[in-house]
Amino acid sequence: MKVKAEVAHAYTPGLKVQMTATVRKTRRLSTFGDVLVKEGDTVDFGTIVARTYLPGEPHLLRAAHLLGLEDDPKAVARYMSKKVGDSVEAGETFAECSLLFGLVRKSCASPVRGYIESLSENSGYIVIREPKAVVEVKSYVPGKVTEVLPREGVVVELNAALIQGIFGIGGETNGALRMAVNSPNETLDAGEIADQDNGKIIVAGSMVTGKAMAKAAKLGVRGIVSGGVNYRELVNFVGHRIGVGITGDEQVGFTLIVTEGFGRMNMAKRVFSLLKRFEGYNAAISGATQIRAGVLRPEIIVPHKELPSEEVITRDSVGGMSPGTVVRVIREPYFGAMGTIAGLPAELQKIETESRVLIAEVELESGEKVLVPRANVEIIEE
Amino acid sequence: MIDAKKLDEIKYILATDVGSTTTKARFFKKTGEEYRYVISGEAPTTVESPYEDVTLGVRNAVRQIEELIGRRLLDEEGIITKSSEDQGADLYCTTSSAGGGLQMMVAGVVKSMTAESAERAALGAGAIVMDVIAVDDGRKDHEKVQAIRTLRPDMVLIGGGVDGGTISHVMQIAELVKSAEPKPRLGIGYKLPVIFAGNINARKPINDDLGDVFSLTMVDNLRPTLEEETTEQARAAIHQLFMEHVMSHAPGYNKLAKWTEVPIMPTPAGEGTMMRVIAENLTTNLLGVGLGGATTNLYSIVDQKFVRTVSANLGMSYSICNVMKEAGIANIIRWLPFDLSEEIVENRLVNKMNRPTTIPQTLEELAIEHAVAREALRLGLQHHKTLARELKGVVRERTMELERFRRMEEATYIDMMRIPVIVGTGGLLSHAPRRSQSFLILTDAFQVEGVTRIFQDSVFMMPHLGVLSTVHKKASWEIFEKDCLVKLGTIIAPRGQSQQGEEILTITLEMPDGSTHKETLRFGELKRIKLGEGKKAQALIEVTKLFDIGLGPGNKLETEIDGGVVGVVIDARGRPLVLPENHTVRKSRLLEWFKALELYPESFLEKVCRQ
Numbered sequence: 001m002k003v004k005a006e007v008a009h010a011y012t013p014g015l016k017v018q019m020t021a022t023v024r025k026t027r028r029l030s031t032f033g034d035v036l037v038k039e040g041d042t043v044d045f046g047t048i049v050a051r052t053y054l055p056g057e058p059h060l061l062r063a064a065h066l067l068g069l070e071d072d073p074k075a076v077a078r079y080m081s082k083k084v085g086d087s088v089e090a091g092e093t094f095a096e097c098s099l100l101f102g103l104v105r106k107s108c109a110s111p112v113r114g115y116i117e118s119l120s121e122n123s124g125y126i127v128i129r130e131p132k133a134v135v136e137v138k139s140y141v142p143g144k145v146t147e148v149l150p151r152e153g154v155v156v157e158l159n160a161a162l163i164q165g166i167f168g169i170g171g172e173t174n175g176a177l178r179m180a181v182n183s184p185n186e187t188l189d190a191g192e193i194a195d196q197d198n199g200k201i202i203v204a205g206s207m208v209t210g211k212a213m214a215k216a217a218k219l220g221v222r223g224i225v226s227g228g229v230n231y232r233e234l235v236n237f238v239g240h241r242i243g244v245g246i247t248g249d250e251q252v253g254f255t256l257i258v259t260e261g262f263g264r265m266n267m268a269k270r271v272f273s274l275l276k277r278f279e280g281y282n283a284a285i286s287g288a289t290q291i292r293a294g295v296l297r298p299e300i301i302v303p304h305k306e307l308p309s310e311e312v313i314t315r316d317s318v319g320g321m322s323p324g325t326v327v328r329v330i331r332e333p334y335f336g337a338m339g340t341i342a343g344l345p346a347e348l349q350k351i352e353t354e355s356r357v358l359i360a361e362v363e364l365e366s367g368e369k370v371l372v373p374r375a376n377v378e379i380i381e382e
Numbered sequence: 383m384i385d386a387k388k389l390d391e392i393k394y395i396l397a398t399d400v401g402s403t404t405t406k407a408r409f410f411k412k413t414g415e416e417y418r419y420v421i422s423g424e425a426p427t428t429v430e431s432p433y434e435d436v437t438l439g440v441r442n443a444v445r446q447i448e449e450l451i452g453r454r455l456l457d458e459e460g461i462i463t464k465s466s467e468d469q470g471a472d473l474y475c476t477t478s479s480a481g482g483g484l485q486m487m488v489a490g491v492v493k494s495m496t497a498e499s500a501e502r503a504a505l506g507a508g509a510i511v512m513d514v515i516a517v518d519d520g521r522k523d524h525e526k527v528q529a530i531r532t533l534r535p536d537m538v539l540i541g542g543g544v545d546g547g548t549i550s551h552v553m554q555i556a557e558l559v560k561s562a563e564p565k566p567r568l569g570i571g572y573k574l575p576v577i578f579a580g581n582i583n584a585r586k587p588i589n590d591d592l593g594d595v596f597s598l599t600m601v602d603n604l605r606p607t608l609e610e611e612t613t614e615q616a617r618a619a620i621h622q623l624f625m626e627h628v629m630s631h632a633p634g635y636n637k638l639a640k641w642t643e644v645p646i647m648p649t650p651a652g653e654g655t656m657m658r659v660i661a662e663n664l665t666t667n668l669l670g671v672g673l674g675g676a677t678t679n680l681y682s683i684v685d686q687k688f689v690r691t692v693s694a695n696l697g698m699s700y701s702i703c704n705v706m707k708e709a710g711i712a713n714i715i716r717w718l719p720f721d722l723s724e725e726i727v728e729n730r731l732v733n734k735m736n737r738p739t740t741i742p743q744t745l746e747e748l749a750i751e752h753a754v755a756r757e758a759l760r761l762g763l764q765h766h767k768t769l770a771r772e773l774k775g776v777v778r779e780r781t782m783e784l785e786r787f788r789r790m791e792e793a794t795y796i797d798m799m800r801i802p803v804i805v806g807t808g809g810l811l812s813h814a815p816r817r818s819q820s821f822l823i824l825t826d827a828f829q830v831e832g833v834t835r836i837f838q839d840s841v842f843m844m845p846h847l848g849v850l851s852t853v854h855k856k857a858s859w860e861i862f863e864k865d866c867l868v869k870l871g872t873i874i875a876p877r878g879q880s881q882q883g884e885e886i887l888t889i890t891l892e893m894p895d896g897s898t899h900k901e902t903l904r905f906g907e908l909k910r911i912k913l914g915e916g917k918k919a920q921a922l923i924e925v926t927k928l929f930d931i932g933l934g935p936g937n938k939l940e941t942e943i944d945g946g947v948v949g950v951v952i953d954a955r956g957r958p959l960v961l962p963e964n965h966t967v968r969k970s971r972l973l974e975w976f977k978a979l980e981l982y983p984e985s986f987l988e989k990v991c992r993q
Contacts, residue, residue, distance in 0.1 A: 057527075060524065118560075118561075122550065123551075232725055243703055243704035243706075245735050331743055331747070372743065376741065
């Protein structure tokens with residue numbers, strides 16, 4: 001069997017840390033609706049770009065049962081004072097039936113304001129639908145509308161710094177960045193958060209404590225960015241154990257973005273210095289994480305106009321690893337260490353577990369050279 | 383369809399499984415008259431952003447094969463499916479569980495009857511069941527509607543009612559589904575597929591009610607009578623809709639589908655096909671498992687009844703945190719022979735979930751993953767048992783003798799003493815550096831009883847061979863028998879409890895070389911006797927009266943024992959297996975057992991011992 005010296009492309013997932021990039025955000029409704037802006041428009045963080053109306057909550061009424069017509073659900077229609085499509089008020093009686101020569105009267109009232117959507121002759125069920133609910137999509141980032149997706153939304157383009165985290169809690173928000181610690185290996189505790197942090201996004205170093213999270217929520221902090229967080233403290237704060245990596249809907253008072261991982265994790269120096277560089281700038285952040293199909297990582301977008309935009313990273317350039325590539329080790333025993341690829345031997349090598357795997361030789365920032373399974377490094381896209 | 387003549391000419395076969403985490407390519411070749419496995423290539427699955435095209439991952443995995451064997455298999459169009467001396471494969475087929483696999487919601491009238499049949503049918507087709515809605519499921523109507531609204535299933539299966547029975551209840555279920563208007567998970571603006579497999583008299587009203595809103599398919603009733611369950615038509619419809627609707631909306635699948643003449647199959651369906659093949663060939667009951675990154679798939683074949691369950695959120699990468707949540711961190715840590723705080727293990731497991739494609743580099747990390755695997759499998763079996771049971775609603779003739787047995791059957795008919803074969807597949811089991819590791823993981827998790835043979839998928843190719851068997855049975859079986867199924871050995875585990883150190887079992891083995899090997903084991907011990915693959919020994923197993931090896935308490939058993947790469951393991955730890963509460967005692971027991979099976983390198987176990 002012939003073994004070639006070359007190796008296949010290492011498509012290693014990477015997290016973006018870019019000082020300047022042309023960021024394109026697709027803002028899309030979950031179902032068809034109206035787009036409210038047009039190509040070329042300038043939008044701000046909170047501009048509503050698309051709107052739709054979702055059917056209101058349905059309420060099922062067992063009308064046949066309520067009217068004593070279980071054996072003849074087709075008869076329900078005869079006793080209704082309103083017909084399908086008519087509106088009803090909460091508590092309004094719209095069907096009545098008298099039985100036993102008028103001795104027993106049975107009726108059907110709407111539990112909510114809405115309209116009679118349907119009546120099933122087979123089951124005797126009536127569906128009362130609440131009024132339509134408005135769903136709006138905001139721009140989330142300030143920029144220019146470069147594309148309109150008919151009936152669905154828009155693409156907003158801007159020049160910004162872009163940092164992807166590894167895990168987040170909470171949805172989209174924005175606020176001014178404030179460095180709450182002086183170095184990437186410092187812990188953010190409650191003492192470092194003050195009243196003036198209301199409405200801000202504050203940056204921690206290696207960890208944010210449970211007490212700090214509680215105080216931040218109380219003071220109206222919009223977001224916290226931290227290198228690490230203790231799983232147990234996060235669970236206590238959020239109020240439930242995190243099982244599946246799908247987040248973003250939590251209502252905990254602010255959005256949390258973890259840039260490195262769980263446990264005490266020094267924030268990557270380049271992430272920390274980039275955030276520091278833009279202290280005081282308004283940033284858009286989202287904690288939404290989906291570690292499943294259509295992977296979604298939390299993000300920090302800091303719009304700025306100071307430097308010309310670099311070329312946008314395209315898919316083809318993502319993931320290629322070669323000597324000199326900046327990487328982060330993402331598994332024990334070197335978890336969190338940053339370094340550069342020093343070599344990519346083509347042959348499988350036996351590691352401590354006795355597995356034979358493709359490895360990468362990584363020169364850590366400390367100067368130490370270590371061997372790491374290639375699956376355990378992630379590329380830092382600069 | 384591939385014709386018989388073309389099948390005969392097939393020399394090179396390429397198969398892939400697009401898993402939730404990794405895309406695995408396997409290459410097979412006809413040498414002389416038989417088909418054999420040649421080589422593997424693996425690469426991260428690229429269903430996700432920024433790639434969003436599964437064919438990239440397939441290309442990367444196949445490229446590894448190209449590089450390893452120096453044969454060109456890819457061109458700009460995709461897989462080269464016309465072979466010559468140095469390029470191409472004659473046949474390409476694939477399974478997939480990427481993008482979350484096939485996610486379904488099922489509904490029926492009575493939770494333990496038609497809704498359960500609908501659940502079994504969906505699981506049988508390899509789907510993940512997101513929710514089961516029934517008239518009597520304990521939720522109020524608005525809660526059911528709310529639950530349906532928040533789900534984004536790939537399709538819905540509705541059962542309900544026996545043929546000719548009342549239709550009002552099944553119409554209630556239809557009303558619930560209709561008013562909730564569930565939206566499909568993938569794609570925007572297309573009709574969600576709904577399969578109706580209930581009372582045939584309800585077809586017209588169902589069509590009137592749901593026909594405009596959903597893409598409706600009618601199939602045979604899952605429960606035409608209370609005594610019957612017919613899931614085949616529903617399963618076939620699910621597979622067809624999976625191809626037509628779901629796959630066509632998943633990133634890159636349209637392209638992938640063009641690369642192969644063979645319909646893409648969900649991974650659990652491929653695995654299940656091979657599990658059935660093993661049970662048929664060994665003419666025995668069987669319990670099989672596919673332990674994946676996102677899901678754990680269990681398969682049981684007991685008295686010819688085949689049941690498949692897919693536990694959606696039990697897995698070793700994407701779902702590892704959910705295993706921790708469901709099992710509890712203490713239950714994971716109890717399998718570790720060294721000290722590590724709950725907090726550290728918790729953080730490491732969340733980190734693994736966040737970086738699902740990473741692999742353990744240290745033995746400590748490997749042991750943690752093995753501990754999680756035991757719990758994932760234990761929970762998976764627990765889930766499986768809730769569906770592997772007799773049909774509810776069946777009126778039976780009762781006799782005094784049968785009463786006790788019948789009650790047990792209603793709980794589950796999975797009795798480990800009646801399962802003589804266990805088969806394991808999936809990344810963690812197939813890639814375990816030592817075969818004894820997967821052997822003990824399966825033993826501990828399932829708590830096998832009696833005399834049980836354990837098999838393992840050599841390099842994870844059961845899904846590949848499952849889909850291959852749909853077009854080329856001969857190739858699939860030959861590769862399966864010779865290269866896929868690794869005989870790990872036999873475990874002998876009597877049921878019962880005793881005091882630590884009490885003698886409970888004596889085994890006398892007539893070895894293939896004519897020698898006799900006799901061992902007496904004390905309660906709590908685990909012993910390994912080497913007996914190679916393909917070798918057999920005649921065994922006399924004698925147990926004390928508190929123990930049962932399959933023929934009742936205290937009764938001895940004479941039987942033939944099969945060897946394997948691990949050999950014969952005598953497990954005198956008792957059943958159910960209870961780990962000592964005391965932390966120090968438990969660690970020392972685990973170390974004894976791990977040493978007995980040479981589970982990890984000696985130096986590591988010695989180091990742990992000294993801690």
